[in-house]
Amino acid sequence: MASSAEHATLRVPSGRSSPRWTSSLLPSTTDMAQLTDILRSTVLPTAAQLDAFRRFISEAPADLERYDAEIESIQLLLERFKSERELLSTYTDRCRSVHSPIRCMPTELLIEIFDMCAPSCAESIGNEDTADMEVERLAKTHLLQLSSVCYRWYQTVMGSPKLWSTIVIDAELWDPTDIRTDHLLRRLKLSLERGANSPLVMQLGLPRDDQDLESSILELVTPHATRWRDVHLWINPSSVKLLAKMRGNLPRLESLSLSASTSDPYPPGPAVFDLAPRLRNLILTGWPSRPEIPWGQLLDVRFQNDAASVTSGLDILSLLQRGAEYQMDWNCTTVSLGSLVWKPIVSHLSIFTIEFSGVIDSSIPQATLRNMLESVTMPSLRELYIRRDPAGPPSFWPHSAFLSFTKRSLLGMCLTDLQIQAAIQDRELIQCLELLPLLRRLWLRDCEDHNRHAVMTDFLFDRLACTQGEPDIVPRLEYCYFRPILRCSDESLGRFIGFRVASGQVKTLNIQFHLPLTRERAFSPEFLVQMEKWQERKEFRFSIHDIA
Template structure:
């Protein structure tokens, strides 16, 4: 049997001392599958291959390593070109031409519905989302400009909705939740504050901690909804005379228990024209009734109708007044003339 070993040229230009043919490979397979011993010619070939192959294999390995390195460089260069191309397209994107004011409005419109008001169906996950303003954090991760707009626009951080009764249903520590609330207040700067705040029913310490964060911003209060124990209104006493922007106030009682007389809080609010009282037990809070233009009184007990009628006598001419007793069966609307 004649040897078919030949010289082969590697891609790098080096020369391999042999190249195994299909015939040689088939012959070797037959020998290994049988008890036939190699011939003298076979033995010579196998010994020469065994002796010379390591050098050839080393050459192949070196060439493969060189090609892999070249491939890595090509892939890196391609990635750089692809990224640069995408950035060029981004630089020409129409959205980059939008005014900052318009983008701010778009970001505001994209707020989830749970960030607009408290609902009975709200969950702890929804509370965490609106407290952290997750939609703004997502916008801020898009690009540098969006980050600057999302983080640096006080208007976007000046609508605060939180129901602290849900905080105990989360795995996050209370101090971290308070910090999220504090961040929103800080980022809102001096922008008018729209706030819907559900204070905890049976956690006086948490209620006090929340009020300590929000009351220093009293000068920003514009449209405020407080779900609060009437007896806790005294915690707001230091804000009296410090509500220059307050235009709309909603007070919803978290309990129907009678409460002792407390200090006035909202009677010195020069811009207050809209008031809603929900479930407020018996005694009315001190309010500048004579300047109100739109008043709603909603209670569940028929005995509160006297209190509701007392309000009517306090309003100025032309004020619109809605009294809803039992919230379902009776709804009376008055226009004081």
């Protein structure tokens, strides 16, 4: 057998421990080879070899036991080393974290980042929302997850009222959930309390057929009326009386949206929002009657009729002051022309948009627009947008009514923006433009019926280019949006653009042109080359889009 000096030894790192024990019985490579030869042959070992084997067999168990003990000791040592290494690694990582940039980030910025982590369903009610999503946004799950990262994040989340001041509820989804109603109400109450005195942004969809739940929700949110800043209520108009105690207690309210959760007619409810000194923005959707609102201070109003009388929407026109913007969305499937009362109205608003949707019979929007233009006077109007449902049939332009409206309102002294989406003849359009010398932006979109007369023709562009020596009817024009249905020549369009560029009456000129479906070819190479030369002047921009 080989001496112990030939045997390998197990050593631990220097400075930690001395070399460990090694058995003197360990065979050498020569010993292993000799024993292998004996086992593979039929020759019997010598007497000396047999004595050596017997002595080895009798002495080996003691060393094997000692090896077992050493192995167990080493395993304990290994586990200790692993534990110590993990502790050292963790401590080192935490030392590095002390210098981490996020620890140097101001708490105010961290709050803004946390606020951005909110899922879309936590910011607004959507048509695809589910009961599970409703439960998560009531519990503010995203904030609870952030608060579990570290102690500082926990303190930041729990101590930041702003993060808890967006309340989104769709109570129609409460019934399908597996959570008891009182638990959901408790979550709502907790969020309101954590919001402290932070301005409240709230979308509140109240149940239509559960008055007890509706009352329970309102009992929680109405005590926080002083915090209301941006609020959207889907509510039964008859339930407005439950909000009456908030009257005169809305000092922060800036934006309000009221959507009727039912189409049933109701008489006007009690005044609630008439004493809101900061209210500037209002949206009414399907509201059966005109609410008491401080109309004179509003800047942006949108009225959407939905199976409700639009008479109140017309009355709003006379209540708005100079500088206000008003958009009326008319759902033509629910409007009865016979029920409308047209009376003379003077309105001083600055921006007016009328949009028709649900158009089945083109005569309805045409008659509605004509009656409105004949009855309304707007001496301060700067921007006028007349839009329609692109999927519906086209309606003809009420030309005489518009000319009368323009002269009566003195629009030539104030109107700068005009959008027309109707079937208007080019000569009629020119007559309209001749009355609007201050026009700066013009949107023209033809009807999509090929059998109707289209507005953008060579005659129109030649007139705008003053080819016959006529005066420039729109000298301040700086933006044009053309979407014709018929083909116009490159020459006429080029003359129009060249004239506008050469006139130099505006600092910039932006023209967007959509190629019509009936156009057999794109612009000629010569036309495009000329466009590039003009665009090199930087003050001219021209873009082409293919409708197809």
